[in-house]
Amino acid sequence: MARYIAKRVLMLIPVMLGISLVVLILIDITPGDPARMVLGAQATQEQVDELREELGLNDPLPVRYGRFLWSVLHGDFGTSLLTKRPVADEMLERFPYTLMLVTLGTLLSVLIGIPIGIFAAVNQHSWKDNAAIFLSLIAVSMPNFWFALLLIRFFGVRLRWLPISRVAVWQGWILPCATMALGLAALIARQMRSDMLEVLRQDYITTARAKGLADGRLIYRHALKNAMIPVIMVIGGIFGTSLGGSLITEVIFSIPGLGQYIMTGLYNRDYPVIQSGILIVSALFAVIILIVDVIFALVDPRIRLQYTGKAKRKAGKQVGKETQAIENF
Amino acid sequence: MAKEILLAIRNLVVKYHTDDAVIHAVNNVNLAVKKGETIGLVGETGAGKTTIARSILRILPPHTAKIVSGEILFSGRDITKLSEKEMCKIRGNKIAMIFQDPMTALNPIETVGFQIAEAIQLHNRISRSEAERRACNMLEMVGIPMERYSEYPHQFSGGMKQRVVIAMALSCNPELILADEPTTALDVTIQAQVLAMMQSLKKRLGTSVVLITHDLGVVANTCNSVAVVYAGEIVEYGTVEHIFDFASHPYTLGLFGSLPKLDSRERRLKPIKGLMPDPTALPQGCRFYDRCPEAVRKCSQTAPGEVEIAPGHLVKCIKAKGGAA
Missing domain, CATH: 1.10.3720.10 (MetI-like)
Structure with missing residues (x-):
C-alpha cells in the first residue's frame, strides 16, 4: 500500500508539469497586459514597457516556464503584482x-x-x-x-x-x-x-x-x-x-x-x-x-x-490440501 | 416407507406484475417433500421452477412478484401467512437455498468466512468466536482449508465459490435445502464433485432437498421423485423409477427424447419443437397443445385434469386417462 501511494505521488510530478505548462500557454495567448493593469490607464507606454522588461514578460515562453519551475522548486510561488505580497x-x-x-x-x-x-x-x-x-x-x-x-x-x-x-x-x-x-x-x-x-x-x-x-x-x-x-x-x-x-x-x-x-x-x-x-x-x-x-x-x-500485489497465499500447498479434502468424501 | 411430510405445497399460484402485463409464473402447483427425500424439479428455462423455490423461502423480487393463492405448509405451518420476522427465523435456519450462479451469489467485499459465520451467529445464540469456529468447520467439510476463512470471493474459483455457498446453506443444519441448479454454472468435473458432496452431506445430516435442474442424468442419480414443470404447472409427478420407466406426458417424453443417445445412428438432436407459451397469455386448453405431437382438438379447448396412472404417478394429459387406467 505504501509503495502504491509513493508511486501515485511520483506520478503527480508530470501531471503538475503539464498543468503549469498549459496554464502558461493560456496566459500567453490571452489578451491583456499585467504591466498596464498595475500602472493604470494614465501611465505612459514607456513606463509600461519598462515594467514589462523588469517583470521578464518579454522573454520567450520556454525561458519564462523554466524560471517559474525553478522558483517553485525553491519554494517560491512568486509575488502578486498588485498587492506585492507573496x-x-x-x-x-x-x-x-x-x-x-x-x-x-x-x-x-x-x-x-x-x-x-x-x-x-x-x-x-x-x-x-x-x-x-x-x-x-x-x-x-x-x-x-x-x-x-x-x-x-x-x-x-x-x-x-x-x-x-x-x-x-x-x-x-x-x-x-x-x-x-x-x-x-x-x-x-x-x-x-x-x-x-x-x-x-x-x-x-x-x-x-x-x-x-x-x-x-x-x-x-x-x-x-x-x-x-x-x-x-x-x-x-x-x-x-x-x-x-x-x-x-x-x-x-x-x-x-x-x-x-x-x-x-x-x-x-x-x-x-x-x-x-x-x-x-x-x-x-x-x-x-x-x-x-x-x-x-x-x-x-x-x-x-x-x-x-502478491498476497500471502502459498498456492501449491493449499491446492494439495483441497484435493485431499475432496477425495475424503 | 410412510415418511413424514416436511413440505407440502397446495394450489400455489404466483404472478409477476410488470408495467403492462401479468406473468402467470406458477399456476396451481401441488408438491410434497418427505423428510430425508430429494425431489427433482425438471423443466425448461422459464417454466417457473425457480419461482416455486423462491416462494418457499419468500424471497421473490418484492413489488413485482406476489403469491396470489395457495398454501406452503412447512412442518405444518403455512409459510405464506407468517410475518416477515418469523420468516427470517426460518430462512437459512430451517430452509436454506443454494443458488444457481456461484459467481454472483457471494458478497464481493466480505470475507467468505464472515458470510458463513454471519448465518451461524444469526440463528444460534453463540459467541462470535464460536460462530467463526463453526464456519471454519463448515469450510473444511466442503473441502476448503480453513486458512482461507478470511479470503474474499474473488480469490476463489467458481467451483470453490459454489462450495462456499453450499457450506453457507448447510451451516445451520436446515431441514430443507432448495438447490437451484447448483451445478449449472460449473464445469463437468466440478459438477460431479459438488453433487457427490451434496449427496454425502444429505445422507449425514438427513436433510430433504428440492433439486432444480435441467439435467435428467442428475435427477436419475440423486432424486427420489421428480416433478416435471411446464409453463408454471406440474405436468407429471412420480417416483424417479416410475417417471424414467413409464413416462406418460408427451412433454416428459419429449425431454427424454431430446437427450442425445450414443447408441443410435441419428445425426441430429431431437429437440421439442416450438417454444413455451407466453406466460403473460397462457392458452385456454392444454399448455403443451402447440408443441404436442399427439394433440387432438379437445386439447385446445379444455385444460386436462390430473390423472393418477399408477399409485403416486400423476399426469396432466387427457391421453393418460385412456392409455393407462
Missing part, C-alpha cells in the same frame, strides 16, 4: 476559509444526501421514492446563486436571523454552507439511490436474504457498503472540485477564499497569482483523489489486492 502567503491566509466552506458544505450534503438516497431506494415504487426524486431534481436544477439570493432574502433580510456576509461569527457559515450543500446533496442522493438500487438487485443480496437477515442489517451491512463505493468517488470529486471552484458562494457571501483570489488574479492579469494559484489548487485536487483511491482500497478487497 502568493503563497496570501493563499495560506485564504485557504482556511475555503477549506471551512468546502468541508462543512460537503459534510452537510453527505449528511443529507446519503440518507435521502437510501430512503428513496428502499422505498422504490412508492410515493416516498417519487417525492425524494422530485425534490432532488428541483435541488439539482436550481442555480446556486439564485438559491443563495433566496436564502439571503429570507433568512438574512426578512427574518434577520442570520448574518449574510460575516464569516467571523459561526452563524455566518450557515447560509454559505446551505447554498453549497443544496445541489451537492441532491447529486449525492441521486447517486446513492441508483447505486443502492443496483446493489439491491444483485444476487448476493438475495443470498443474504436467504440466510435470514432482516431488512435493516441487509441494507446497512451488505447493500450499503457495496453501494458506497461509487458514492465515495462522487463525494471525493465534489470535495476536490469545490476547493478551487466554490467561487459563486464565496463571492455572494464575501468569503475571502481561494476561488475568489484566483478569480481576482485572472481579472487583473496577475500572472504569478494565476500560475501558482492554479498549480496549488490542482495539486490539492490530485491529493484528494489519491485519498479517495486509498479509501476505495480500504473498502473494496478486490482493489486492495491489486495494490498489495
Whole structure:
C-alpha cells in the first residue's frame, strides 16, 4: 500500500508539469497586459514597457516556464503584482476559509444526501421514492446563486436571523454552507439511490436474504457498503472540485477564499497569482483523489489486492490440501 | 416407507406484475417433500421452477412478484401467512437455498468466512468466536482449508465459490435445502464433485432437498421423485423409477427424447419443437397443445385434469386417462 501511494505521488510530478505548462500557454495567448493593469490607464507606454522588461514578460515562453519551475522548486510561488505580497502567503491566509466552506458544505450534503438516497431506494415504487426524486431534481436544477439570493432574502433580510456576509461569527457559515450543500446533496442522493438500487438487485443480496437477515442489517451491512463505493468517488470529486471552484458562494457571501483570489488574479492579469494559484489548487485536487483511491482500497478487497500485489497465499500447498479434502468424501 | 411430510405445497399460484402485463409464473402447483427425500424439479428455462423455490423461502423480487393463492405448509405451518420476522427465523435456519450462479451469489467485499459465520451467529445464540469456529468447520467439510476463512470471493474459483455457498446453506443444519441448479454454472468435473458432496452431506445430516435442474442424468442419480414443470404447472409427478420407466406426458417424453443417445445412428438432436407459451397469455386448453405431437382438438379447448396412472404417478394429459387406467 505504501509503495502504491509513493508511486501515485511520483506520478503527480508530470501531471503538475503539464498543468503549469498549459496554464502558461493560456496566459500567453490571452489578451491583456499585467504591466498596464498595475500602472493604470494614465501611465505612459514607456513606463509600461519598462515594467514589462523588469517583470521578464518579454522573454520567450520556454525561458519564462523554466524560471517559474525553478522558483517553485525553491519554494517560491512568486509575488502578486498588485498587492506585492507573496502568493503563497496570501493563499495560506485564504485557504482556511475555503477549506471551512468546502468541508462543512460537503459534510452537510453527505449528511443529507446519503440518507435521502437510501430512503428513496428502499422505498422504490412508492410515493416516498417519487417525492425524494422530485425534490432532488428541483435541488439539482436550481442555480446556486439564485438559491443563495433566496436564502439571503429570507433568512438574512426578512427574518434577520442570520448574518449574510460575516464569516467571523459561526452563524455566518450557515447560509454559505446551505447554498453549497443544496445541489451537492441532491447529486449525492441521486447517486446513492441508483447505486443502492443496483446493489439491491444483485444476487448476493438475495443470498443474504436467504440466510435470514432482516431488512435493516441487509441494507446497512451488505447493500450499503457495496453501494458506497461509487458514492465515495462522487463525494471525493465534489470535495476536490469545490476547493478551487466554490467561487459563486464565496463571492455572494464575501468569503475571502481561494476561488475568489484566483478569480481576482485572472481579472487583473496577475500572472504569478494565476500560475501558482492554479498549480496549488490542482495539486490539492490530485491529493484528494489519491485519498479517495486509498479509501476505495480500504473498502473494496478486490482493489486492495491489486495494490498489495502478491498476497500471502502459498498456492501449491493449499491446492494439495483441497484435493485431499475432496477425495475424503 | 410412510415418511413424514416436511413440505407440502397446495394450489400455489404466483404472478409477476410488470408495467403492462401479468406473468402467470406458477399456476396451481401441488408438491410434497418427505423428510430425508430429494425431489427433482425438471423443466425448461422459464417454466417457473425457480419461482416455486423462491416462494418457499419468500424471497421473490418484492413489488413485482406476489403469491396470489395457495398454501406452503412447512412442518405444518403455512409459510405464506407468517410475518416477515418469523420468516427470517426460518430462512437459512430451517430452509436454506443454494443458488444457481456461484459467481454472483457471494458478497464481493466480505470475507467468505464472515458470510458463513454471519448465518451461524444469526440463528444460534453463540459467541462470535464460536460462530467463526463453526464456519471454519463448515469450510473444511466442503473441502476448503480453513486458512482461507478470511479470503474474499474473488480469490476463489467458481467451483470453490459454489462450495462456499453450499457450506453457507448447510451451516445451520436446515431441514430443507432448495438447490437451484447448483451445478449449472460449473464445469463437468466440478459438477460431479459438488453433487457427490451434496449427496454425502444429505445422507449425514438427513436433510430433504428440492433439486432444480435441467439435467435428467442428475435427477436419475440423486432424486427420489421428480416433478416435471411446464409453463408454471406440474405436468407429471412420480417416483424417479416410475417417471424414467413409464413416462406418460408427451412433454416428459419429449425431454427424454431430446437427450442425445450414443447408441443410435441419428445425426441430429431431437429437440421439442416450438417454444413455451407466453406466460403473460397462457392458452385456454392444454399448455403443451402447440408443441404436442399427439394433440387432438379437445386439447385446445379444455385444460386436462390430473390423472393418477399408477399409485403416486400423476399426469396432466387427457391421453393418460385412456392409455393407462
